[in-house]
Amino acid sequence: MMNEGWTSVVFNNRDPVYLQVVRHFKEQIATGRLKAGQVIPSRRELGALLKINPNTAQKAYKEMEEQRLIITEGNSPSRITEEAAILRAIRSELIESAVESFVVSVRRIDVPVDELLDLVRTKYVEERARTNQAEEGGSIHD
Amino acid sequence: MNRYLKLVNMEIHRFRYILASLMVVTLLSQCGSLIWTIQRVVSAKEKGLTQAEVGFAIPKFLSFPWAIVNTKVWFILPILLSITVLVLYSMIIWYRDWFGRSTFIYRLLMLPSARWVLYVSKLTAILTFVFSMIAFQLVLLVGENMLFKTIVPAGMRTDSTFVEASTIIPVLDTLLPKQFEQFIYSYGLGIIGVIVIFTAVLLERSYRRLGILYAIGYSAACVGVILSPFILGLDRSNSYWYPSEIYTMELAACLLISVISVCLGFWLLRKKITV
Amino acid sequence: MIEVIDVHKRFRGRKVLNGVSFTAEKGQITCLIGINGAGKSTILKAIMGLTPLKSGMIRIDDAPVGPAMYEKVAFVPDHLTTPTGMRLSEGIQFMKDFYRNWNDVRANELLAFFKLDRTERVGNLSKGMAAKYSLLLGLSQDTDYILMDEPFSGIDMFSREIIAEVFSTDLIEDRGVLLTTHEIDDMEHLIDQAVLLQNGSVQLAFDCEEMRTTEGKSVIDVMREVYTG
Numbered sequence: 001m002m003n004e005g006w007t008s009v010v011f012n013n014r015d016p017v018y019l020q021v022v023r024h025f026k027e028q029i030a031t032g033r034l035k036a037g038q039v040i041p042s043r044r045e046l047g048a049l050l051k052i053n054p055n056t057a058q059k060a061y062k063e064m065e066e067q068r069l070i071i072t073e074g075n076s077p078s079r080i081t082e083e084a085a086i087l088r089a090i091r092s093e094l095i096e097s098a099v100e101s102f103v104v105s106v107r108r109i110d111v112p113v114d115e116l117l118d119l120v121r122t123k124y125v126e127e128r129a130r131t132n133q134a135e136e137g138g139s140i141h142d
Numbered sequence: 143m144n145r146y147l148k149l150v151n152m153e154i155h156r157f158r159y160i161l162a163s164l165m166v167v168t169l170l171s172q173c174g175s176l177i178w179t180i181q182r183v184v185s186a187k188e189k190g191l192t193q194a195e196v197g198f199a200i201p202k203f204l205s206f207p208w209a210i211v212n213t214k215v216w217f218i219l220p221i222l223l224s225i226t227v228l229v230l231y232s233m234i235i236w237y238r239d240w241f242g243r244s245t246f247i248y249r250l251l252m253l254p255s256a257r258w259v260l261y262v263s264k265l266t267a268i269l270t271f272v273f274s275m276i277a278f279q280l281v282l283l284v285g286e287n288m289l290f291k292t293i294v295p296a297g298m299r300t301d302s303t304f305v306e307a308s309t310i311i312p313v314l315d316t317l318l319p320k321q322f323e324q325f326i327y328s329y330g331l332g333i334i335g336v337i338v339i340f341t342a343v344l345l346e347r348s349y350r351r352l353g354i355l356y357a358i359g360y361s362a363a364c365v366g367v368i369l370s371p372f373i374l375g376l377d378r379s380n381s382y383w384y385p386s387e388i389y390t391m392e393l394a395a396c397l398l399i400s401v402i403s404v405c406l407g408f409w410l411l412r413k414k415i416t417v
Numbered sequence: 418m419i420e421v422i423d424v425h426k427r428f429r430g431r432k433v434l435n436g437v438s439f440t441a442e443k444g445q446i447t448c449l450i451g452i453n454g455a456g457k458s459t460i461l462k463a464i465m466g467l468t469p470l471k472s473g474m475i476r477i478d479d480a481p482v483g484p485a486m487y488e489k490v491a492f493v494p495d496h497l498t499t500p501t502g503m504r505l506s507e508g509i510q511f512m513k514d515f516y517r518n519w520n521d522v523r524a525n526e527l528l529a530f531f532k533l534d535r536t537e538r539v540g541n542l543s544k545g546m547a548a549k550y551s552l553l554l555g556l557s558q559d560t561d562y563i564l565m566d567e568p569f570s571g572i573d574m575f576s577r578e579i580i581a582e583v584f585s586t587d588l589i590e591d592r593g594v595l596l597t598t599h600e601i602d603d604m605e606h607l608i609d610q611a612v613l614l615q616n617g618s619v620q621l622a623f624d625c626e627e628m629r630t631t632e633g634k635s636v637i638d639v640m641r642e643v644y645t646g
Contacts, residue, residue: 013635016626047585054590244497254487416468
C-alpha cells in the first residue's frame with residue numbers, strides 16, 4: 001500500500017532532489033492520495049522507496065517540517081498536517097506555479113485570451129478523459 | 143598469535159594438494175623403481191642366471207643400500223622435483239596473491255594486524271612444507287626397508303643399518319644429516335635462502351621494473367657475503383686467517399644476511415609495498 | 418573525516434597524482450569522478466595504505482594510515498580479494514576471524530538480499546555476483562568509513578539496481594562513503610559531494626544539492642563545463 005505513487009517518481013538532475021521530494025509530497029496531498037493526518041513513511045523507508053540517500057530524505061523532511069506540511073511529535077512517526085489552511089494553500093500553490101510557467105511560455109506566442117482559454121478547456125478535458133481511461137484500464141489488469 | 147596461526151593454517155591449506163601430490167609422486171617413483179630393481183635380481187638369482195646372460199650386475203648378497211644405489215635416478219628424481227617445487231613456491235607463495243582473478247594481497251595487507259605477521263606466516267608455511275616432506279621421506283625409507291625384506295628371501299640378503307641406507311646417496315645424506323651440527327648448517331642455510339628469496343620478491347613487488355634490478359643485485363650481494371669467508375681462504379692451508387676465525391666470520395655473515403633481509407622485508411611490507 | 422592533503426605519486430615516470438587534496442566527511446556520500454586513468458583508484462589505494470606516496474599526507478579522523486585503521490575503514494575494490502578456491506562461507510569466516518568489527522548478522526542478511534549461495538566457490542561467481550560479494554564483505558564490517566572503487570562498473574543492469582538500493586538504506590547511513598566512478602548517471606541523486614579529478618589533481622569539489630540550488634546545474638552539467646570547457 002505504501003508503495004503506491006512512490007516508486008514512479010522520476011527526478012530531474014537540475015533541481016535540488018530534496019525540493020523535488022517536497023514537491024512530490026505536495027502533489028500527493030493536493031490530489032488526495034495523502035490525507036490529512038495520514039502517517040507517512042519514515043525517512044529511512046522513504047530513502048529506500050525513492051532510491052535516494054538517507055541524507056536527502058532527512059533534508060526533505062526537515063524542509064516539510066519547516067513548512068509545517070508534516071508533524072513529528074516525539075518518537076512517533078511523522079504525519080501529514082491536519083491544518084486545513086496549510087492543506088488548502090498547497091493546492092493553490094501547485095496550481096498557481098503550474099499556471100505561471102504555462103503563462104510564461106505561452107506569452108511569447110501572443111495569443112488572444114479567449115482563444116487560449118477555449119484551447120485550454122478542450123485540451124484539458126481530452127487529456128483528463130484519456131488519463132482516467134488509462135488508469136481504469138490499468139486497474140482492471142491489477 | 144592467534145592470527146598468525148590462522149594465517150599459517152590458511153597457507154598450508156592452499157598448498158595441500160600440491161604437497162600431497164609431491165608425496166604421492168615420491169612414493170610411487172621410489173617404491174616402484176625399488177620393486178622393479180629388486181625383483182629383477184631376485185628372479186635372476188632364482189633362475190640361476192649369470193651376469194652375462196641378463197646384462198646387469200648380480201651381487202652375491204642383496205642389501206637395502208645396494209637397492210637404493212641401483213634405483214638411483216628414480217629414487218633421487220622425486221626428491222629433486224620436490225626441492226625445485228618448494229624453492230619455486232617460495233616465490234609463488236607471494237606472487238599468487240597478486241595475480242589472477244582475485245587479488246588476495248589487498249585483503250592480506252588490510253588485515254588489522256602488523257604486516258610482518260604475513261611474512262612470518264608465509265615463512266613458517268614454507269618450512270612446514272619442507273619438514274613435512276623430510277618427515278615423509280624418513281617414514282618412506284623405513285617402509286621401503288620393510289618392502290625390501292618382504293621381497294628378498296632371507297638367504298639372499300645381508301642386513302644393514304638405517305644410517306648406511308640414508309648416507310648412500312649424497313642428496314639423502316644432505317637432507318638427513320647424522321649430526322645435529324650438520325642439521326643446523328644445512329637447514330640454517332636453507333632458511334637464509336628462503337628469507338633472501340622473500341626479500342627479493344618484496345623488492346620486486348615494491349619497485350616493480352626497477353625492483354627486478356634491486357632484487358637481482360640484492361640476491362647477488364647476499365651470495366657474495368655468504369661466500370666471502372671462503373674467498374678469504376677457508377680451504378687454503380696457507381691462509382692468513384685461522385680456520386676458527388673464518389668459521390666465526392661465516393657465522394657473522396649468515397647472521398648479518400638474515401637480520402638485514404628480515405628487517406628489509408618487514409620495512410618493504412610496511413612502507414613500500416604496492417598492490 | 419578522511420583528509421587527503423597535497424598527495425603526489427609517480428608511476429613509470431608519469432605523474433599519476435599531482436597535488437590532490439580533498440576531504441570526505443562522515444555521514445556523507447562523496448564521489449570521486451574522473452575518466453579512466455585519472456588516478457581515482459590510486460587515491461583509494463593510497464588511503465588504505467596499499468601503495469606508497471611520493472609526498473603528501475592522508476589522515477583519518479586526525480590519525481595517520483596504519484594497521485589500527487583497518488577496523489575503522491573498509492575498502493571494496495572493483496575486483497575480488499578472496500582466493501578463488503574458497504567457498505563464499507569460507508571467505509566470510511576468514512573476515513570473521515580477523516576483524517573484531519565483523520557483523521555476522523548483517524553478513525547473513527546481505528547474503529539473502531543479494532541472493533548469494535554460501536556454498537558456491539568464489540571463482541565461479543559472475544561479475545555481478547562478485548561485485549555483490551565484495552560489497553557484502555565491505556558492508557558487513559562495522560566501520561565508520563567505507564571506500565568503494567567503481568561499484569557500478571562493468572556489471573549487468575539488474576545487479577546495478579540492487580547495488581544502488583544499498584545506497585538508500587541504513588547500511589550506508591551515518592558512515593562516510595567515498596566512492597569512485599567514471600560515469601555518474603546511475604548515481605546523480607545518491608551522492609552528497611562530488612570531487613572532479615583531472616590530470617592528477619582536483620579540478621572542483623562541490624556539494625551537489627547546493628550546486629542545484631544556487632546554480633541550477635546537475636552534476637553532469639558541471640562535469641561538462643570542467644572537462645570540456
